[in-house]
Amino acid sequence: MDLDPNDDQRALQEMISRFAADRFPSDVTRTFGDVGGFDRSAWRELAELGTFGIALPESAGGVGLGTIESVLVHESLGAGLVPGPLLAATLSAGLVPGVLEGDVIPAIVTRPIHQVALVEHFQNSDVLLVIDDMGIERVEIAAIDGQIVEHPTDPTTPVTVIRELPRGEQIGDAHLALAWRRLGSVLASAQLVGNSEASTSLAVGYAKEREQFGRAIGSFQAIKHMLAESFTRTEVARSSVWAAGVTIDEPEVADVDRAIAGARLMAARAATENAKTGVQVHGGMGFTWEVDAHLYLKRAWILETLFGNLDEDADLIALHVAASR
C-alpha cells in the first residue's frame, strides 16, 4: 500500500501548476467564456505537455502512465482554474483524432437530455461527443442548433443551450461509455480538490495581510477555525479522490462505484464550502467581480454537476453499505 505520490508524480503536478500560472492566469482566462475569447494556441501548448494523454499508452502517442497520474494532473489543473474542455479532451484523446494534440476541441454531453442540455465549451468545439447507456456517439457540430448563453455563470466557461440532439456516428460501446463516466467523475473530483486547496490558499494569503483592529485578520480565531476546516475538508477529500483513482486501476481493492461516488461527495463539499469560506474571509472584496474568490465557487458549481449528481452518489453509497454490511 502506498497512497503518497512519489517524486516524479509531484514533479508532474508542479509542471502543470507552473504552466497554468504562466499561460492561464486568471486575468487572462476571465474572458474565455466570451465569444472568441478562447485561446487555441495556449490550449495546444497544454496538449503538447502530454496533458490529455497521461494515461494513454505510448504507442498511441500518450505518456503511458496510470489513472492516478491523470488524477494528479487534474488536481493541478483544477487548482490553476485552467479553462477549457479538460475532461472531454482527456476522455476522448485516445478516440478522436486531433484531440490529443490540441488541434480538435471536443465537448461532451450526456443523453437523455431533459428538454434542454446546457453544454459547456460547445461554442469553441469542433466535435460533440454524446454519452448514453448504449455507448458514445460523435455528432458533427454543424448538425446542431445551439444557442449561446450570453451570461454564463462562470465567466471562464462558455455555455450553449441545445434543444435537440441528433444521432451521430457510434464510436464507443456501452463499456467505454461506463468507463468514461467513471473516469470523468474522478477527474472532475480531482479538479474540485485542487480548486478547494487553491481557494483556501488565496484566503490564507489574504488573512495574513489584511489588518483590522490593528492586527492581521488571520490572528482572529473565528477566521483561523474557518480556514482550518477548509484545510481539513481538502485533505479528507484528496485522500478519497486518490483512493478512487487507484481503485479504477486496481478494482479488486474496493467497490469502484462506491469509491468514485464517495470521492465526488467529499470533493464537491470541499470545493464549494472552501470557496464560500474564501469569499467570507475576503470581506467585501470577496463579493467583487475583481477578486478570484467567486471564480473558484462558480467553477466548483459546474464541476459538481458533471457525470451524475451528489444526491444520487449518496444514495448509491447507502445501497452499497446495506448490501455489503
Place this chain on the structure above:
Amino acid sequence: MHLRDSDADAAFRADLHTWLDAIVPTLPPEPDPRDWPARRIRDAQWQRLLFDAGYAGINWPAAYGGRGATPTEHLIFLEEAAAAHAPDVGVFFVAQMHAGLTLIAEGTPEQQAHHLPGILNGDHVWCQGFSEPEAGSDLASLRTRAMRDGDDYVITGQKIWTSHAIVADYCEMLVRTDPDSPKHKGITWLIVPMDSPGIEVRPLVTAQGSAEFAELFLDEVRVPVSNRVGDENDGWRVANVTLGFERGTGFVSEMLDTTNVMNELVGIAQRTPRGNGTAWDDIGIRRDIGYVAAELDALWAFTKRNVSQGAKSGIAMGNGSAFKVAYGSVVHRLGDIALRVLDRSSLSFDDVNGEPTAAQLHGKLKGFAVSLGGGTSQIQQNIIAERVLGLPRER
C-alpha cells in the same frame, strides 16, 4: 501509488484472517460496559491471546519484544481485527498506544526491561495523568508538584480525567519540578506505580454512565528518581513524544469501529417499522448515511495516506490534527442519524426489543470523547491554523 496488497502483505493478511476466524468465536461474551474490573480481565485475556500468537506490540520494534510489523501490516491488522469484530485495545490503550512506545523512545534500558514485557503480555494496565483541574487545553500550566528528596521525588497535587485509573497499575504522569522556570521548561515525565501510598483514586462517572475516568489525589507520593523518563525539566518534550503516538494511529481503530457501528445502524434501520415500511425506506436517512459512509471511507484513505507519508518521512500521521477534527465531526453526525432511526428507543440506555440500540447511544456520546479527549477539536484547529497554514498566533 497503489492499494493492492503485496505478496507479503497478502500472506500476512491471510494468516491473520485465519487466526481471527478461529479465535474470535471462542471469546466469552462481552462484560457489562460499566464493570471495569471485568473489562480489564476480558481485555487482558485478549492481549494474552495476541501475545501468544505473536501479534502483541504489532507496531513496536522487534528488539523491544514487538512484532516489528511494517506500517502497512499495522493497518491490515487494524482493518482485519475490526472486520472480525475482535475486541479493541480497551484498557490497554495508554500502555499499548503510547506509554510503551514512549519508553522505547525515551526510557532507560532498565525501565524498558522492567515495563515492556508486562505491557506486551497484558499483565500491566497504564493510565495517563496529564490533565489537571486547572490545566486542560493549556496542559503546560500543570501544577502537580514533585520535590526532589534524595533518590525520590515526592509528588503532591491533583490529576483529573484519568481514564482507566481505577484498574491501572502504572501512570505516565507529568509533574512540575521547577516552578520558577517558564511553564514549558519545568515539567518532568514520571512513571508512578498506582499502588504507591498517598494516591487516592476517586472515580468520575462519564455521560456514558461508567467510571471510565477518575480524579487522582496525590499526597506526598514517593517515587524513585529512577522512574523519571527523560531528563528533569525536559518532560514537555517527552510529553510531545507521547502525544505524537496518541494522536498518531491512536484513533484509527476507533474510526474502523465507527464503521461497524454505522453498518449496524443500517441493519437496525432495515428492521425498524416506520410508516408503511421501515426506517431504511426513508430516503433522507439513506442519503445521510451515504454521506457519512463516504466520509468514513475517506478517513480510511486519509489514514493510508498519512501512514504512507510517514513511512517515507519518519513522521507518523503528520496530518493527525486534521484527521481527528474530521473524525470527531463524523461520529457526531452518525450519532444524529442514529437518534432519528432509534426514535423513542433512545429513551432506553439498554437494548430495546432485542435490537442493539444501546451501542448506538454509546456511539453518539462517544463523539464527545473524540472531540474533547486528546486535545479538543478547537485546539486541533488552532494547531492546523498556526502550524500548518502559518496564520499568526493570537498573542
